[in-house]
Amino acid sequence: MANIQSGRIWLLPDDVDTDVILAVRHLFLPTAEERARHALENLIPNFATDVIAGDVIVAGKNFGCGSSREYAPEALYDCGISCIVAKSFARIFYRNAINIGISLVENADIQDECEDGDLITVDHENRNIETGGRRYEMPKVPKHLEEIFKAGGLVNYHRKRNALSKEGGK
């Protein structure tokens, strides 16, 4: 995970659910790339075509509510979204997104104060966010999560641990 993430804001409302992020009829498309093409299509038809790597989603409360489908954060990640700032996240989405290596930041104010398309910089090292000439603090993450986060997600976290234990076992 990069220490500083910087890009344009895609401003989203409250309660964006996983059916909106990726509708069920696209879940079983053969490749991740094809699924990603349908990310958020019912809300922002041009999202998947216009989003570029480094862009940041800024949303309201309860982002990612609904089903446990990990395909939803995956589709956003595959479109180039590696950071989401929201007033709050739904629980399973939170786990899933961290597990695949998306950084999530809870912030109560940014959604109300920023504009769609503004530039935003998220600095994990110094724990702050800058956008629209304002600076916001970042909350602390529990230690266990930070480890997963730093490893770049749960897959990498376990891959490293398993590789180490196999080496150790030799």
Add this chain to the structure above:
Amino acid sequence: MGHTLVEKLMIKNTGDDSIRPGDIVIVNPDCYMIIDAYSPSVINKLEEMGFDKVLCPEKAVVVFDHLLPVGNPSNDPLFISKSVELREKYKIQTTEKGTGISHTLMHEKRYAKPGTIVTATDSHTTTYGGGGCLSTGIGYSDMAAVLGTDELWLKVPNAIKIVLEGKLKPHVTAKDIVLKVVGDLKADGGQYKSLEFTGPGAQQLSMQARYTICNMALEAGAKCALFEADDKTAEYFDMDLDEIRWIQVDEDAEYESVMTYDLGQLEPQIAKPKGVDDVYDISKAIGTKIDEVFIGSCTNGSIEDMAVAADILKGKTISPYLKLVVIPASNKVFKESIELGYIETFLKAGATVSHPSCGLCAGFPFGLLSDGEVVLSTSNRNFIGRMGTKDSFIYLSSPAVAAASALAGEIVSPDMLELLTH
């Protein structure tokens, strides 16, 4: 200081009674369930993570409910071959193939027992809390890690106590209770929290009613929902009450808030389209024209739900302007519904009865809606595009309201039926 139910279950699992809300604990779940749709991804993640075996395969259950059978030629063989792979390579022997909806099977077949911790790759895993089981959903990466390590991290949640008092009026059901609660809490009001149901009204509810409520508690964002264990729980699980009596709310436990409901005052409830928490007394929706009615799903596909619907439909015919799809939640429910004559009642009334599965609630196999069409469904979600195109509309209700509305051709309260048919 006493403990909330969720704390008690976590203490039982970890042996650590010093835990406090906000702490992160590592639990060893007693059982884990994988739904068909995610079995290929779980296998991929196991490989990517470098796990070559499942640590406790005897704890795992794989259920084929969303996608079997589904109208897509490549899907069925894929999912079946993945279940074989889970069995042969990872030694997961317990599979349920087409026997019903996962969440119903998890308690019906007694996989999710009182006093245990269960996790599964689906959001409505909260269901099993109806039987005093701490159950919560995860994604497939988390599941792969659980399979590889038998460990899951969980944050100890804050809890909301929901006290149920009084007795429901006729035609008012568990679904109306939970719709009301979700409407009051809103879609994020239970976020990261445990919703714990207690009080004399809770004790009166049947096990199926408790499962309905815990199933839909998820729509308020809850991490888990729990009922206390009592003689009904003990009977359902064929256990000695003394073994599970500890699953009870401590009077001095610290709850973040308390909500109290007088069930005697409750009217049938309706959630309006595109917002599970946009809930009203039925009087606000009466007369809404509908094109389809769906009775089923993991929320309302139990034998009691079939009984409620059959009672209303018996000897009558549905409106010629709509279709009614009824799907019992499991083979057991299906068989009992046949024996008790409910299926015959449905067929005579003009319903389409389908095999136990998620059916159109999962949004793919059949009965899907096109632009402008309206469904009244007993399932748990009415998100945009959930059961068809993005410009279709989903209302949610109890099976009683659904059955009555199927007869009337528009949303009505079951109490109005007498007036309508005479």
